[in-house]
Amino acid sequence: xxxxxxxxxxxxxxxxxxxxxxxxxxxxxxxxxxxxxxxxxxxxxxxxxxxxxxxxxxxxxxxxxxxxxxxxxxxxxxxxxxxxxxxxxxxxxxxxxxxxxxxxxxxxxxxxxxxxxxxxxxxxxxxxxxxxxxxxxxxxxxxxxxxxxxxxxxxxxxxxxxxxxxxxxxxxxxxxxxxxxxxxxxxxxxxxxxxxxxxxxxxxxxxxxxxxxxxxxxxxxxxxxxxxxxxxxxxxxxxxxxxxxxxxxxxxxxxxxxxxxxxxxxxxxxxxxxxxxxxxxxxxxxxxxxxxxxxxxxxxxxxxxxxxxxxxxxxxxxxxxxxxxxxxxxxxxxxxxxxxxxxxxxxxxxxxxxxxxxxxxxxxxxxxxxxxxxxxxxxxxxxxxxxxxxxxxxxxxxxxxxxxxxxxxxxxxxxxxxxxxxxxxxxxxxxxxxxxxxxxxxxxxxxxxxxxxxxxxxxxxxxxxxxxxxxxxxxxxxxxxxxxxxxxxxxxxxxxxxxxxxxxxxxxxxxxxxxxxxxxxxxxxxxxxxxxxxxxxxxxxxxxxxxxxxxxxxxxxxxxxxxxxxxxxxxxxxxxxxxxxxxxxxxxxxxxxxxxxxxxxxxxxxxxxxxxxxxxxxxxxxxxxxxxxxxxxxxxxxxxxxxxxxxxxxxxxxxxxxxxxxxxxxxxxxxxxxxxxxxxxxxxxxxxxxxxxxxxxxxxxxxxxxxxxxxxxxxxxxxxxxxxxxxxxxxxxxxxxxxxxxxxxxxxxxxxxxxxxxxxxxxxxxxxxxxxxxxxxxxxxxxxxxxxxxxxxxxxxxxxxxxxxxxxxxxxxxxxxxxxxxxxxxxxxxxxxxxxxxxxxxxxxxxxxxxxxxxxxxx
Numbered sequence: 001x002x003x004x005x006x007x008x009x010x011x012x013x014x015x016x017x018x019x020x021x022x023x024x025x026x027x028x029x030x031x032x033x034x035x036x037x038x039x040x041x042x043x044x045x046x047x048x049x050x051x052x053x054x055x056x057x058x059x060x061x062x063x064x065x066x067x068x069x070x071x072x073x074x075x076x077x078x079x080x081x082x083x084x085x086x087x088x089x090x091x092x093x094x095x096x097x098x099x100x101x102x103x104x105x106x107x108x109x110x111x112x113x114x115x116x117x118x119x120x121x122x123x124x125x126x127x128x129x130x131x132x133x134x135x136x137x138x139x140x141x142x143x144x145x146x147x148x149x150x151x152x153x154x155x156x157x158x159x160x161x162x163x164x165x166x167x168x169x170x171x172x173x174x175x176x177x178x179x180x181x182x183x184x185x186x187x188x189x190x191x192x193x194x195x196x197x198x199x200x201x202x203x204x205x206x207x208x209x210x211x212x213x214x215x216x217x218x219x220x221x222x223x224x225x226x227x228x229x230x231x232x233x234x235x236x237x238x239x240x241x242x243x244x245x246x247x248x249x250x251x252x253x254x255x256x257x258x259x260x261x262x263x264x265x266x267x268x269x270x271x272x273x274x275x276x277x278x279x280x281x282x283x284x285x286x287x288x289x290x291x292x293x294x295x296x297x298x299x300x301x302x303x304x305x306x307x308x309x310x311x312x313x314x315x316x317x318x319x320x321x322x323x324x325x326x327x328x329x330x331x332x333x334x335x336x337x338x339x340x341x342x343x344x345x346x347x348x349x350x351x352x353x354x355x356x357x358x359x360x361x362x363x364x365x366x367x368x369x370x371x372x373x374x375x376x377x378x379x380x381x382x383x384x385x386x387x388x389x390x391x392x393x394x395x396x397x398x399x400x401x402x403x404x405x406x407x408x409x410x411x412x413x414x415x416x417x418x419x420x421x422x423x424x425x426x427x428x429x430x431x432x433x434x435x436x437x438x439x440x441x442x443x444x445x446x447x448x449x450x451x452x453x454x455x456x457x458x459x460x461x462x463x464x465x466x467x468x469x470x471x472x473x474x475x476x477x478x479x480x481x482x483x484x485x486x487x488x489x490x491x492x493x494x495x496x497x498x499x500x501x502x503x504x505x506x507x508x509x510x511x512x513x514x515x516x517x518x519x520x521x522x523x524x525x526x527x528x529x530x531x532x533x534x535x536x537x538x539x540x541x542x543x544x545x546x547x548x549x550x551x552x553x554x555x556x557x558x559x560x561x562x563x564x565x566x567x568x569x570x571x572x573x574x575x576x577x578x579x580x581x582x583x584x585x586x587x588x589x590x591x592x593x594x595x596x597x598x599x600x601x602x603x604x605x606x607x608x609x610x611x612x613x614x615x616x617x618x619x620x621x622x623x624x625x626x627x628x629x630x631x632x633x634x635x636x637x638x639x640x641x642x643x644x645x646x647x648x649x650x651x652x653x654x655x656x657x658x659x660x661x662x663x664x665x666x667x668x669x670x671x672x673x674x675x676x677x678x679x680x681x682x683x684x685x686x687x688x689x690x691x692x693x694x695x696x697x698x699x700x701x702x703x704x705x706x707x708x709x710x711x712x713x714x715x716x717x718x719x720x721x722x723x724x725x726x727x728x729x730x731x732x733x734x735x736x737x738x739x740x741x742x743x744x745x746x747x748x749x750x751x752x753x754x755x756x757x758x759x760x761x762x763x764x765x766x767x768x769x770x771x772x773x774x775x776x777x778x779x780x781x782x783x784x785x786x787x788x789x790x791x792x793x794x795x796x797x798x799x800x801x802x803x804x805x806x807x808x809x810x811x812x813x814x815x816x817x818x819x820x821x822x823x824x825x826x827x828x829x830x831x832x833x834x835x836x837x838x839x840x841x842x843x844x845x846x847x848x849x850x851x852x853x854x855x856x857x858x859x
Contacts, residue, residue, distance in 0.1 A: 003115050004187070006134065006266040007122050010063050013083060013112070017058035020087055020108045027088040028056045032120065034078035037244040037254050044250075047075055047120075053088055064119040076124055079137070079258045083112040114253045116261045138263040138273035145259075145281050151206040152230050152285065156198065156427075158210035158218055160287035160595040165196045165210055167590045169421050170293050170429030170444035172196035173400065173409055175209060182396075182412035186211075188260060190226045192219055199407040199423035201234035205246055208285070215613065218287050221278040222602045223612045225264045229282040231256040236402040256282070270605055279602070286599045286614075288642070291447045292591035293429070296457040298322065299440035299580035300573065301351045301564040302338055306458030307445065309588070310467045310478060313485050313563065314456065314493040315352045315529030318522050319509050321455040321471075321496045322357075323443055330448050332428045334359045335498065335510055336441060336456075337522055344569045350530045351567045354439045357432050358510040361424035364405025366510050369420045369432040371439055381418035381434040384408060385512050393417055433580075436572045440580040442587070456496055468492045471505035482559055486531040497523055530567065533559055538566035554578065598638035604630075607654040616640045624654035631655050 002008035013030075020028065030050040036043050048070065050062060090105040118125075118134075125133040159165040165172050178186035178195035186192045195211040211219045211228045221227035232255045237248030245251045259281070263273040294307040303313050316338055323334040337356040341349040358368040368385040384391050386403050393399050393410040394417065400409040407423045422430040429444035443457060451461050458467030468476040468488075476492045479485070499519035502508040509519045532538055535550040546569065553574045554561035560581060565574035598614045606628045610621040618638040624630045632652030637645045655663070 003119065004261070004265065006118050008064060008119050010061050011119060012059065012061050014059045015085055015110050017056045019110055020056055020085070021091065024056070026056045027053045028085055029088050030054070030060060031084045031086075032081060032117075033084055034075060034081035034117065035114075035250050035254065036078050037251065038077070040244055041242065042244050042247055042250065042254075045075065045078065047072060047078065047081065047117075050083070056087075062119075064122070067120055068123045070120075070124065072121070072124065076121060076128065078117060078121070079262070080114050080116050080253050082114060085110040114249065114257075116258065118261065118266060134262050134266040135271070135273055138259070138267065138277075141259050141262055142273065142276055142281060145255075148232070149204070151202070151204050151232055152283075154202040154204060155206060155208040155230050155285065157285055157290040158208065158228060158287050159290050159292070160218055160597050162194055162212040162216035163590045164290070164292055164593075164595070165194075165212065167295075167587045168293050168429075168444065169431050169442075170423060170427045170446060171198055172210065173199045173407070173421070173423060174412065175211075176400070176412065178211060179412055186226075188226075188257070189219070189228075191224075192226060195228070197231075198234070199409075200402070200405075200425045201236060201238050205232075205234055205238035205251075207231040207234040207252070213612065217613060217615070218284070220286065220600055220612065220614075221282065221284040222600050223609065224603070225260075225269045225274060225278060227278070228284045229256075229278075230285065231282075236400075236407065239404075275605060284600075286597060287595070288597050288599050290595075292593075293427075293444040293446055294449070294460050295442060295444055295584060295587045295591055296323070296460075297440060297442040297580070297584040298336060298354055298456070299584070300353070300438070300560055300577035301341065301567060302354050303560045303563075303577070303581070304456055305581070305584050306464070306467045307453070307460035308458060308462060308464045308467055310458060310464045311560075312479060312488050313482070313533070313560070314488060315350075315485075316489065316493050316497065317352050317524040317527040317529075318497050319499070319511060319519055320493070321498055321506055322441070323445075323453050323455045323457045324507065325449055325452045325454075327449075327452045329362070330426055330452060331362045332359070332424065332426065332445075332449070332453075333507055333510065334430055334441075334443055334455075334457075337511060339522065340527070341568055344567075346569075349567055350528070351564075352527075352529065354441060356511060357430065357439075357441045358512075359422055359424070359428075359430045360510055361405050361426055361428060364424055365403040367403070367406055367408055367422050368510070368512055369422075371434055371437065374437060377437065379416065381416050382420055382432065384417070384420055388512055393420075435576050435579075438573050438576045440576075442584060456493060470495050471503075482533045483531075485533065489529070489531070494525065497525070499523060533563050535562050535566040538563070556582070596640070596642045598642055598644050601636060601644055604653045606656075614638060616642070622652050627657050628654040629657055629660040631660070 003011050017024075020026070029052045032047040032050055034045050034047050036045070048067075051060060054060065086107050086109045090107045092103040093106050122133070125137065129136040156171055159168060159172070173196060174181070175195035175197045176183055178184075178189045178192050180194040184193070186195065189195055189211045191213060192211040193214055193216070195209060197210070198208045201207060208230050209228050211226070213219050219227040221229050231252055233245050233251040235249055235252050237251065238246040241247060245255060259277055263271070263277040267274055296305060296307045298304050301313070302315065303311070305311050317340055319335060319337045321333070322336045323332060325332045335358050336354055337358075338352040339355045341351045341353055343349055356368060356370040358366060360366045365386050368383075370383045370385065372380060372383055380392070380394075384393070386408065391398075391401060391408070393401070393408075394415070396412075399412055400407065402408075405425050408420065409423075410417055410420055418434045420432050422432075424430075427446035427448070431442045431444070433440050445453065445460060449460060451459065453460050454469045454471070458464075459469050464478055466475055468478055468491075470476065470492070479488050496506065498506050498509050500509050500513075511519075530538060535547045539547050539550070546566075550562055550565045553565050553571055556578050558578055558581060561574045561578050564577045565571070596616050598616070598618070601609070601614065601620060603609050604622060604624070607622055607624040607630070610623075611618060616638050617640075620636045620638075622630055622632075622634050622636075630652065631654070632650050633647040634652070636647065636652075639645055
């Protein structure tokens with residue numbers, strides 16, 4: 001289908017030419033129209049003429065390159081449209097066959113289906129947005145869609161399997177874009193075998209789509225672009241139909257179909273825009289929380305199977321309530337009409353059969369499906385009446401019809417209107433079938449109706465004991481013996497008969513009244529059916545051959561089949577009784593089958609999975625494209641608990657080889673720095689501590705080396721009691737400090753320090769003992785004469801270099817100034833008139849500091 005391509009070389013279109021005119025020489029015009037939604041009111045616009053005055057041959061080839069230079073400046077935002085074919089000249093048609101003078105000019109028109117317009121606007125988009133115009137238009141759509149309201153939370157969950165989807169006729173109907181019976185090509189869902197969608201729009205007008213692969217499992221958009229996808233707009237539209245997002249078919253194309261072309265079909269599947277569409281804007285909702293419906297049915301002569309699997313036979317004649325629920329939000333009424341069977345070869349048959357079903361939901365249209373008379377079944381088997389009017393489903397465009405609150409359709413493969421399905425907005429489905437004039441009706445209820453129903457189909461509560469609930473709410477004991485059907489008839493079934501008069505408990509009959517008939521024409525309370533159930537009791541003994549034939553016909557050994565054949569002697573009825581009952585239980589089995597799903601397991605971008613299954617036991621293996629490296633777990637397993645196993649190496653994704661190498665280099669560098677930096681810091685810290693300990697060592701010789709003493713003084717004859725230290729202005733500040741070994745500057749307590757505190761004494765330089773003690777402390781090995789009259793000689797004060805702190809123990813040089821030899825006085829220095837006679841050398845501030853910081857050695 002080249003019309004769906006991004007830039008096809010040519011497009012061939014065909015049509016039935018006689019739908020326009022029988023004149024082979026007539027000329028036609030082919031024009032292009034488009035649709036857009038930019039304001040509240042949508043617009044359907046004329047774009048251009050494709051061809052004019054061409055002969056009506058039934059086919060035409062469009063060459064898109066001919067429109068390369070077209071300029072539609074104000075229409076380039078149109079993404080899809082239609083092709084229209086009409087006659088160039090109108091045809092005069094007489095409006096009144098009695099007068100040839102009056103005529104009306106008509107112009108027949110043929111429309112195509114919606115088609116994308118990339119083949120026409122592609123050249124213009126390329127001039128506006130560049131060669132990669134699909135990416136630009138896709139990004140523009142994504143940006144716009146993000147501003148719109150989220151709708152996916154309102155949609156029902158998809159069934160996990162195709163069998164469940166086909167069995168849920170209350171919610172899902174076939175999607176005609178991918179129908180296994182009528183359209184298996186599935187262009188938008190390639191590799192799918194069948195798709196279903198919700199029959200009625202949500203309150204916001206959205207639609208759910210569920211597609212299934214060859215394994216009959218749900219296809220997910222997380223795995224491939226062909227997976228299921230929810231839709232913002234339902235194909236049936238939403239009232240009032242003239243507003244944006246509510247136009248049937250066109251709004252869905254504008255909001256949901258066009259993005260598939262822009263983002264995926266006209267780009268690569270793993271393009272950023274396509275994955276954004278699949279993963280973010282239109283992702284598949286998995287089936288983890290799906291709930292299958294409850295199923296009940298009536299069939300045959302007539303036999304009933306309730307929602308809780310209670311089986312019984314009820315041969316009432318008239319109109320009865322099959323199911324009724326008066327819940328505020330979950331309201332449903334389904335009624336059935338039972339008429340007496342046609343006579344057999346031996347006369348009257350005192351049994352009834354289903355001939356009509358009518359249903360109504362929450363303020364919905366009343367829909368009645370009625371069996372047509374025998375002489376009128378040659379074309380249609382059933383009549384469908386909505387709001388008092390008959391509707392037909394004999395054309396493809398009429399197969400699915402929507403009415404207020406209900407959607408009615410017939411399967412696409414049914415051509416004689418013998419199967420009709422009613423789908424109500426509250427999720428209730430009613431299916432009516434006819435085969436050879438024998439009807440069956442099946443009702444599908446969602447879980448919201450549990451413990452809310454009553455009628456001949458019982459109360460759906462998973463308990464058979466309350467199925468025989470009367471209109472007033474009381475209950476009748478359930479019959480377990482098939483030969484006790486008379487009590488079922490009198491105590492339960494007949495209580496649910498309805499008529500045209502409104503009853504507060506049962507309601508009133510919803511059937512269409514025609515030809516003056518009323519409910520009294522059908523209701524017969526005095527009718528007494530045959531209550532015995534075995535062929536031997538029904539068929540007289542002198543017809544033993546028919547008794548034997550009964551058991552031959554009913555190979556399934558169903559008592560319903562025995563009863564129906566024995567009563568009517570009709571093989572068709574017996575056959576379809578078995579078929580209808582088997583179908584009901586098959587649907588029940590499908591609904592009860594628990595499908596465990598592990599949910600969504602995304603396919604990594606630039607990669608693939610070995611399988612798309614999601615049931616327990618599934619083992620998934622990941623692979624990446626060329627030049628990509630797999631990061632994370634290469635395999636995952638779906639566990640029996642319905643969960644994927646916990647990944648050991650984290651989230652799985654595919655990384656480009658270059659990025660992977662850069663990441664590994666960065667990680668390696670980070671590890672190296674993370675190890676080396678703490679190691680270097682530890683080494684530096686240890687070295688600092690060693691250095692600090694080395695500097696604070698308590699070795700006394702080390703202390704001397706660190707802080708050299710002042711230069712020694714030489715003695716000169718002077719008076720010992722004359723000293724500047726006796727000055728009271730400085731003695732208190734610069735008090736001489738006597739240092740001892742093992743002294744600390746940190747003020748920490750000394751080891752072995754006596755607890756007695758000695759009073760500090762003022763040092764008097766005039767005291768003879770002071771000079772002796774000072775010399776003895778400074779030079780303990782030099783004897784000091786205690787003679788108070790001894791005369792000391794001193795050299796003039798010598799300047800000493802700044803104190804130097806050594807980083808290591810220096811080698812002591814006793815020849816240096818710090819260790820000067822004592823001065824030996826000569827005769828020239830003993831002159832009493834010498835300036836230094838009888839005086840001490842001056843003590844400067846530097847000497848005082850030295851006396852505080854180191855031991856002063858005087859010789």
